[in-house]
Amino acid sequence: MSESHHPTGIKRWLYTTNHKDIGTLYLWFSFLMFLVGGVMALVIRAELFQPGLQLVEPNFFNQMTTMHGLIMVFGAVMPAFVGLANWMIPLMIGAPDMALPRLNNLSFWILPFAFFMLLSTLFMPGGAPNFGWTFYAPLSTTYAPPSVTYFIFAIHIMGASSILGSINIIATIMGMRAPGMGYMKMPLFVWTWFITAYLLIAVMPVLAGAVTMMLIDIHFGGSFFSAAGGGDPVLFQHIFWFFGHPEVYIMILPAFGVASAIIPTFARKPLFGYHSMVYATASIAFLSFIVWAHHMFTVGMPLVAEGFFMFSTMIIAVPTGVKIFNWVATMWRGSMTFETPMLFAVAFVILFTIGGFSGLMLAIAPADFQYHDTYFVVAHFHYVLVPGAIFGIMAAVYFWLPKWCGKMYDEMMGKVHFWLSFIGLNVTFFPMHFVGLAGMPRRIPDYALQFADFNMISSAGAFLFGFSQVFFLGIVLQTILYGKKARSEVWDNPHGLEWTLPSPPPYHSFTQPPQVTMAHASPR
Amino acid sequence: MQAPDKKRIHAIVIRSSLITVLMFGFGFALVPLYDVFCDLTGLNGKVSLTPIHPVSTPGEVPDVRQIQMQFIAINNETLPWEFAPREFSLPIQLGKPYVTHYRAKNLSSRSMTVQAIPSVSPGLAAQHLSKMECFCFEQQRLEAGEEMDMAVRFVVSPSLPQSFSVMTLSYTLFDVSDKNTTQLTRN
Numbered sequence: 275m276s277e278s279h280h281p282t283g284i285k286r287w288l289y290t291t292n293h294k295d296i297g298t299l300y301l302w303f304s305f306l307m308f309l310v311g312g313v314m315a316l317v318i319r320a321e322l323f324q325p326g327l328q329l330v331e332p333n334f335f336n337q338m339t340t341m342h343g344l345i346m347v348f349g350a351v352m353p354a355f356v357g358l359a360n361w362m363i364p365l366m367i368g369a370p371d372m373a374l375p376r377l378n379n380l381s382f383w384i385l386p387f388a389f390f391m392l393l394s395t396l397f398m399p400g401g402a403p404n405f406g407w408t409f410y411a412p413l414s415t416t417y418a419p420p421s422v423t424y425f426i427f428a429i430h431i432m433g434a435s436s437i438l439g440s441i442n443i444i445a446t447i448m449g450m451r452a453p454g455m456g457y458m459k460m461p462l463f464v465w466t467w468f469i470t471a472y473l474l475i476a477v478m479p480v481l482a483g484a485v486t487m488m489l490i491d492i493h494f495g496g497s498f499f500s501a502a503g504g505g506d507p508v509l510f511q512h513i514f515w516f517f518g519h520p521e522v523y524i525m526i527l528p529a530f531g532v533a534s535a536i537i538p539t540f541a542r543k544p545l546f547g548y549h550s551m552v553y554a555t556a557s558i559a560f561l562s563f564i565v566w567a568h569h570m571f572t573v574g575m576p577l578v579a580e581g582f583f584m585f586s587t588m589i590i591a592v593p594t595g596v597k598i599f600n601w602v603a604t605m606w607r608g609s610m611t612f613e614t615p616m617l618f619a620v621a622f623v624i625l626f627t628i629g630g631f632s633g634l635m636l637a638i639a640p641a642d643f644q645y646h647d648t649y650f651v652v653a654h655f656h657y658v659l660v661p662g663a664i665f666g667i668m669a670a671v672y673f674w675l676p677k678w679c680g681k682m683y684d685e686m687m688g689k690v691h692f693w694l695s696f697i698g699l700n701v702t703f704f705p706m707h708f709v710g711l712a713g714m715p716r717r718i719p720d721y722a723l724q725f726a727d728f729n730m731i732s733s734a735g736a737f738l739f740g741f742s743q744v745f746f747l748g749i750v751l752q753t754i755l756y757g758k759k760a761r762s763e764v765w766d767n768p769h770g771l772e773w774t775l776p777s778p779p780p781y782h783s784f785t786q787p788p789q790v791t792m793a794h795a796s797p798r
Numbered sequence: 799m800q801a802p803d804k805k806r807i808h809a810i811v812i813r814s815s816l817i818t819v820l821m822f823g824f825g826f827a828l829v830p831l832y833d834v835f836c837d838l839t840g841l842n843g844k845v846s847l848t849p850i851h852p853v854s855t856p857g858e859v860p861d862v863r864q865i866q867m868q869f870i871a872i873n874n875e876t877l878p879w880e881f882a883p884r885e886f887s888l889p890i891q892l893g894k895p896y897v898t899h900y901r902a903k904n905l906s907s908r909s910m911t912v913q914a915i916p917s918v919s920p921g922l923a924a925q926h927l928s929k930m931e932c933f934c935f936e937q938q939r940l941e942a943g944e945e946m947d948m949a950v951r952f953v954v955s956p957s958l959p960q961s962f963s964v965m966t967l968s969y970t971l972f973d974v975s976d977k978n979t980t981q982l983t984r985n
Contacts, residue, residue, distance in 0.1 A: 287898075373811075374811065441811055441815065444810060445807045445811055445814070448806075448807075448810050449803055449806050473815075475814055475818045475821065476817065476821050478818075479818050480822070480824065480825035481823075482822060482825070483822055483824075483825025487826075500972075502913050502973070502974050509828075509829065509832050512828065512832060513825060513828050516825075516947030618945040720800070
């Protein structure tokens with residue numbers, strides 16, 4: 275086979291089974307969804323700029339909060355990490371491609387259909403889903419707009435895509451490692467994705483089950499979630515959060531892997547505590563299965579259950595603390611430089627810790643009765659998702675973009691993008707802690723006057739953050755079109771197999787398994 | 799191109815797919831598991847929807863302990879029925895059977911079928927309440943303007959822990975006129 279033979283034009287992308295092409299498709303798709311979900315967030319923030327109803331109807335506002343959540347979770351964050359996995363895992367473990375290249379093509383190409391279906395509900399009579407991204411029954415069954423059926427099938431397709439992608443990643447990691455690349459020598463990004471993939475195949479089917487039960491309740495006379503027929507609406511919340519809590523770790527574990535790749539590179543020291551990082555990741559994944567009911571402390575649970583879910587949730591702070599400690603210890607006395615990927619990675623460590631601490635506050639069951647369904651929760655999960663997952667993805671893009679396209683991005687512009695994003699996100703989300711503690715409920719288009727000032731600040735920050743992502747798009751395009759040629763190592767003595775390849779890597783890389791030496795294996 | 803071990807990858811794919819299928823099944827298994835868990839632990843104030851005939855142990859004397867039993871009636875959504883307990887509160891002796899009635903009247907202009915769903919508070923006391931007869935065991939139908947008294951025959955077991963002095967039995971009426979064919983299949 276010729277080294278770089280592939281069809282050209284649209285056929286290259288439709289028929290491709292190449293992990294690099296599919297990784298690129300995933301990343302562009304997720305960026306498009308990031309902008310779509312971002313526009314929805316700006317509609318929300320524009321309406322909340324002032325108290326009172328200015329721009330949109332309350333029902334449309336609810337559609338915006340619902341679609342923003344769904345699109346960011348399933349359309350932006352998850353596909354971006356799958357894209358990174360596609361690009362990097364074969365390069366990091368010395369494999370020629372993913373284990374199941376045709377399945378890989380399928381798992382990407384069903385995604386656009388799922389999101390086309392989901393977005394088309396905006397133009398349907400009755401409007402798009404308006405019941406929040408957590409779609410609690412009976413709001414999403416008895417009281418749902420007719421478009422809920424499209425929503426259900428869209429979730430089915432997204433779930434299928436994630437499951438197929440995960441099986442592929444598991445098969446690649448278990449079956450395609452180059453000789454000498456033992457499990458305990460894999461880079462942490464590969465490890466975190468390995469664990470994430472198992473989380474995905476364990477909980478995405480449960481989500482599929484939940485939406486299937488909704489479908490049965492809505493269209494086939496079932497009563498899973500209707501008390502009149504012997505069902506229970508609280509059952510929905512248990513099933514949803516049994517999926518939902520592992521899901522939040524699905525969105526953060528790969529970012530842990532990215533930080534563990536970037537921080538040692540720019541601290542010019544080996545990663546501190548490689549083994550403890552692996553065990554901490556596995557512990558977090560295990561604990562994620564037994565803490566789900568901390569999302570529903572106010573649902574009316576017995577004291578024993580409140581206590582169990584409170585303490586099991588707090589235990590998660592231990593392995594997470596291990597990871598934070600290891601990153602800080604890696605930086606300790608390192609010869610640090612602050613290129614854009616490092617800036618994003620350091621901000622990730624600091625801001626994710628803030629999000630983690632507000633999570634601990636929410637884990638305290640008696641206190642949660644005050645915080646529940648307020649903006650404090652919104653502040654908490656945006657602090658773990660934006661500087662956690664999103665900054666992780668951006669750090670990864672700046673770190674590996676020169677490897678992917680063989681061109682160097684403009685360092686000055688990268689830094690400007692970082693600082694705009696950093697300031698924008700803190701201005702947006704930090705005041706939400708205050709309004710939340712003062713009692714402002716989430717998912718409302720209007721609010722009491724005393725929250726006006728902080729909401730105005732939040733909205734201003736949101737527009738700053740939003741427009742700096744358009745600037746990010748400009749940086750990426752400029753790099754691809756006009757960037758200066760990048761070296762194959764790109765950075766100062768980086769660690770790992772991907773840096774042994776030229777930048778950009780050939781279309782088919784590692785067709786002969788590479789020699790894995792101490793210089794490429796983790797821990798260094 | 800390096801030849802990855804096809805057999806091994808095949809086995810991994812089969813195993814991962816199996817996990818996926820099992821977890822899909824597990825999602826549905828959570829439905830009965832949730833009920834079993836609540837039944838076993840008495841959490842959530844769930845009470846049985848089928849009659850229970852408590853076996854009286856010979857020689858077991860009714861406990862002298864008295865507790866207060868309260869009765870609550872709730873209409874789900876905007877059900878156009880009048881629905882209220884005949885007695886709002888009863889002093890009861892543990893181990894002794896009692897009968898009380900709820901009154902229901904269909905205020906609408908069509909015949910309607912309802913299902914009453916019981917709930918007991920405090921939740922942990924629920925497993926000590928047995929019902930020999932209850933209008934919640936089957937659907938109730940009333941013509942337009944019709945009314946009736948509906949009986950509940952129950953006993954609270956002497957096994958009720960000392961800490962409980964008041965129990966509340968609540969019924970919520972759900973309109974199931976459109977779902978007449980749906981019978982309660984769960985216990």
